[in-house]
Amino acid sequence: MSKPNPIHFFKDAFVTATSGSLRYHLWMGCLTFLMILGSYAYWVQLREGLVVTGMTDHVSWGMYISNFTFLVGLAAAAVMLVLPTYILDDVDFGRAVLIGEGVAVSALVMCLAFVTVDLGGPHRAWHLIPKLGYFNWPQSLLTWDVLVLNGYLALNLLIPFYILYSHYKGEKPDKRKYLPFVVLSVFWAVGIHLVTAFLYAGLPARPFWHNALLGPRFLASAFAAGPGFIILVLGVIHTQTAYTIRSVIFDKLAMITTVAAQINLVMLGSELFVEFYHPTEHAESAMYLFFGLDGHDALVPWIRTAIVLNVVATVVLSLHPLRRRRPILLASCALLFLAIWIEKGMGMVVPGFIPGPLGDVVDYSPTWVEIWITGGIWAMGFFFLSALTKVAIEIETGRMVHVSARKGGEDA
Amino acid sequence: MSNREKIAEKVRQWLKPADRRRLRRDDGGADTRFAEGADAVMNKRLDRRQALKAMVTGAAAGAAVVQTACSPLGGGSEKAQLNWEEYFKKNYRLMTDEERAATVTRLERLSKLEQNADPHIQTTPPQKGVLFGYAFNISKCQGYMDCVKACIEENNLDRGSNMQYIRIFEIENGQDGLASANGDFYHEVPAEGHYYLGTQCFHCENPPCVKVCPVGATWKEDDGIVVVDYDWCIGCRYCEAACPYFGRRFNWSTPQIPADEVNQEQHYLGNRPRKKGVMEKCTFCVQRTRKGKLPACVEACPTGARVFGNLLDPDSEIRYVLANKKVFRLKEELGTEPKFWYFTD
Ligand code: SF4
Ligand code: SF4
Numbered sequence: 001m002s003k004p005n006p007i008h009f010f011k012d013a014f015v016t017a018t019s020g021s022l023r024y025h026l027w028m029g030c031l032t033f034l035m036i037l038g039s040y041a042y043w044v045q046l047r048e049g050l051v052v053t054g055m056t057d058h059v060s061w062g063m064y065i066s067n068f069t070f071l072v073g074l075a076a077a078a079v080m081l082v083l084p085t086y087i088l089d090d091v092d093f094g095r096a097v098l099i100g101e102g103v104a105v106s107a108l109v110m111c112l113a114f115v116t117v118d119l120g121g122p123h124r125a126w127h128l129i130p131k132l133g134y135f136n137w138p139q140s141l142l143t144w145d146v147l148v149l150n151g152y153l154a155l156n157l158l159i160p161f162y163i164l165y166s167h168y169k170g171e172k173p174d175k176r177k178y179l180p181f182v183v184l185s186v187f188w189a190v191g192i193h194l195v196t197a198f199l200y201a202g203l204p205a206r207p208f209w210h211n212a213l214l215g216p217r218f219l220a221s222a223f224a225a226g227p228g229f230i231i232l233v234l235g236v237i238h239t240q241t242a243y244t245i246r247s248v249i250f251d252k253l254a255m256i257t258t259v260a261a262q263i264n265l266v267m268l269g270s271e272l273f274v275e276f277y278h279p280t281e282h283a284e285s286a287m288y289l290f291f292g293l294d295g296h297d298a299l300v301p302w303i304r305t306a307i308v309l310n311v312v313a314t315v316v317l318s319l320h321p322l323r324r325r326r327p328i329l330l331a332s333c334a335l336l337f338l339a340i341w342i343e344k345g346m347g348m349v350v351p352g353f354i355p356g357p358l359g360d361v362v363d364y365s366p367t368w369v370e371i372w373i374t375g376g377i378w379a380m381g382f383f384f385l386s387a388l389t390k391v392a393i394e395i396e397t398g399r400m401v402h403v404s405a406r407k408g409g410e411d412a
Numbered sequence: 413m414s415n416r417e418k419i420a421e422k423v424r425q426w427l428k429p430a431d432r433r434r435l436r437r438d439d440g441g442a443d444t445r446f447a448e449g450a451d452a453v454m455n456k457r458l459d460r461r462q463a464l465k466a467m468v469t470g471a472a473a474g475a476a477v478v479q480t481a482c483s484p485l486g487g488g489s490e491k492a493q494l495n496w497e498e499y500f501k502k503n504y505r506l507m508t509d510e511e512r513a514a515t516v517t518r519l520e521r522l523s524k525l526e527q528n529a530d531p532h533i534q535t536t537p538p539q540k541g542v543l544f545g546y547a548f549n550i551s552k553c554q555g556y557m558d559c560v561k562a563c564i565e566e567n568n569l570d571r572g573s574n575m576q577y578i579r580i581f582e583i584e585n586g587q588d589g590l591a592s593a594n595g596d597f598y599h600e601v602p603a604e605g606h607y608y609l610g611t612q613c614f615h616c617e618n619p620p621c622v623k624v625c626p627v628g629a630t631w632k633e634d635d636g637i638v639v640v641d642y643d644w645c646i647g648c649r650y651c652e653a654a655c656p657y658f659g660r661r662f663n664w665s666t667p668q669i670p671a672d673e674v675n676q677e678q679h680y681l682g683n684r685p686r687k688k689g690v691m692e693k694c695t696f697c698v699q700r701t702r703k704g705k706l707p708a709c710v711e712a713c714p715t716g717a718r719v720f721g722n723l724l725d726p727d728s729e730i731r732y733v734l735a736n737k738k739v740f741r742l743k744e745e746l747g748t749e750p751k752f753w754y755f756t757d
Contacts, residue, residue, distance in 0.1 A: 051573075057662055119647050119648055121646045121647045124647075139623050139624075143626045359592075
């Protein structure tokens with residue numbers, strides 16, 4: 001019998017990820033189709049330039065950067081599971097945490113993709129490589145973001161890899177080996193989110209972003225949307241696979257989501273008060289966002305929808321009898337996820353540009369190219385997530401183990 | 413917008429890429445008329461492929477090594493070779509004088525090969541003891557926009573998107589905020605009861621745009637001019653978000669300038685034609701001012717509303733204005749220290 005090595009692992013993982021039920025193949029096929037559409041749109045964008053997007057010199061970041069911002073939050077949220085599981089030895093979370101890390105990895109891959117498609121010269125991106133190019137660190141917050149995101153990606157790949165690989169070999173992972181990295185990744189998660197918030201908050205040119213609450217609000221909304229999303233994924237896994245998730249995990253995650261959503265609402269209220277109690281010139285972006293300005297109101301329907309969804313979901317989650325019912329829990333998590341996606345994406349990035357620094361009010365709405373590319377990248381994220389969770393589940397349920405670790409006659 | 417217009421707009425969006433492709437195929441001559449044609453796009457694709465290969469082979473560390481290793485890939489044509497070397501050149505600030513001379517030679521040769529043009533690209537450095545400053549007389553400006561036109565022609569601005577560095581705002585007397593200003597007026601000037609105020613990049617002494625650039629593609633030179641290295645910019649547009657004065661412009665598509673209108677007297681950091689996907693902005697006409705000339709806008713202004721000069725020279729007109737007129741700057745509270753003042757008679 002050969003000794004297990006990582007090549008076997010990746011080979012088996014590949015086989016696992018590419019085989020499955022008809023439903024699994026259909027799902028992955030749909031995602032692939034969306035990715036192809038997205039690639040076509042990206043090809044158009046590469047050929048013509050960013051002129052095929054809805055962005056202009058006035059609103060110079062749009063859907064891509066909005067999604068990027070939101071997804072950083074999603075990635076950071078994996079920490080909500082990591083912290084109690086590895087450090088506090090909370091066995092309840094054990095089954096969920098690998099999924100959480102899969103979500104983080106997929107979200108990070110999407111983040112990097114969104115930043116790349118937003119670049120005017122992606123073929124010059126090598127200028128960002130320290131030493132080879134010119135890495136304007138520590139002045140530029142964007143270089144900080146590049147560092148922390150890639151670091152976080154590495155951490156979230158390494159830790160689960162180590163654990164899964166150990167199980168694959170039929171061994172028990174050695175806590176002393178991975179715990180330091182877990183502790184590091186907890187701080188790192190807060191870091192990626194604060195750094196991303198500082199990216200915006202550091203720009204005095206844009207009063208809408210230039211406020212100290214932006215960072216904390218980013219964290220609160222991330223810790224609502226993130227675990228909310230993980231609840232949804234676990235819900236799917238629980239019903240679709242043999243990997244059962246115990247109710248107490250749902251309850252704990254729902255608790256986290258609820259508290260974070262409540263804090264997020266409090267901060268939203270505080271923000272609204274400052275903007276509207278005595279509106280100054282700096283409140284104009286908020287004015288534009290919530291009520292429209294000079295007859296321009298492209299964002300008003302979006303943000304109002306987001307607020308309604310947010311409030312409804314938070315209220316439902318806050319009521320114990322409702323939250324305990326699984327379908328209601330899943331539905332309100334979906335609403336909350338959608339609400340925060342709007343609020344933190346389109347509702348945070350775009351109004352920062354409107355009105356412009358010289359008072360111009362120019363609306364932004366995404367074009368088909370942006371929508372297709374965005375769809376393609378999300379499909380790619382789900383593709384990764386599905387493949388990663390499938391492998392993780394098969395290992396955790398003992399169906400994917402190395403031959404040497406197999407106990408008599410068991411089928412792979 | 414009516415529903416019909418909306419649909420028409422959608423259809424246009426759908427058709428645009430295909431249309432362009434058709435046009436490009438049918439009308440090969442049209443491309444060469446523009447400073448940056450389809451060739452540039454082609455070459456870019458080539459670059460990407462080669463870069464990938466270079467990364468894979470791990471040879472990216474030295475452009476020279478890579479170049480010899482991979483030049484067969486480019487087909488060996490002179491143009492491909494030049495583009496290849498251009499792709500791996502350094503940030504302008506890090507180049508030695510020889511490297512600067514080499515890239516200028518390559519760029520001039522590429523213009524010859526691609527557009528049959530003979531530009532002269534200078535690399536004139538900042539002059540000692542010079543710090544440029546600008547003052548704008550709001551009592552004099554009448555909104556004629558001659559400055560805007562002169563700027564477009566001098567600086568090879570994209571005619572396709574009608575790019576303009578200078579904006580002239582029409583403001584009602586008695587108002588002071590830009591919020592009430594009209595930045596797009598199309599009527600006879602001067603309009604009764606209004607005054608005019610021009611903006612452009614203010615060449616801040618403490619420029620937020622420079623701080624945020626992740627690759628150091630934009631910086632402040634010793635004579636105070638804030639420049640962009642067009643070949644180093646990756647097009648992230650962080651600087652555009654950071655500028656409090658709407659001073660920056662992005663090339664959303666390939667800039668188009670009729671070949672006979674290209675200003676061939678160029679500066680590497682100034683008005684040489686740009687590519688799509690990079691940032692640009694006013695450079696105080698670095699190609700002119702470092703040779704002792706006035707910026708094109710100052711020269712073109714028929715009312716004498718624009719004053720430009722060396723802030724370190726006590727006898728300059730700009731110093732006179734600063735010492736003797738009531739001056740103000742926009743958004744001083746942001747601490748950007750623009751070197752662009754407004755004054756009245
Ligand atoms: S005006 Fe804007 S672009 Fe010009 S130096 Fe200041 S911040 Fe930079
Ligand atoms: S757009 Fe170009 S110049 Fe501006 S911050 Fe990005 S890389 Fe720097």
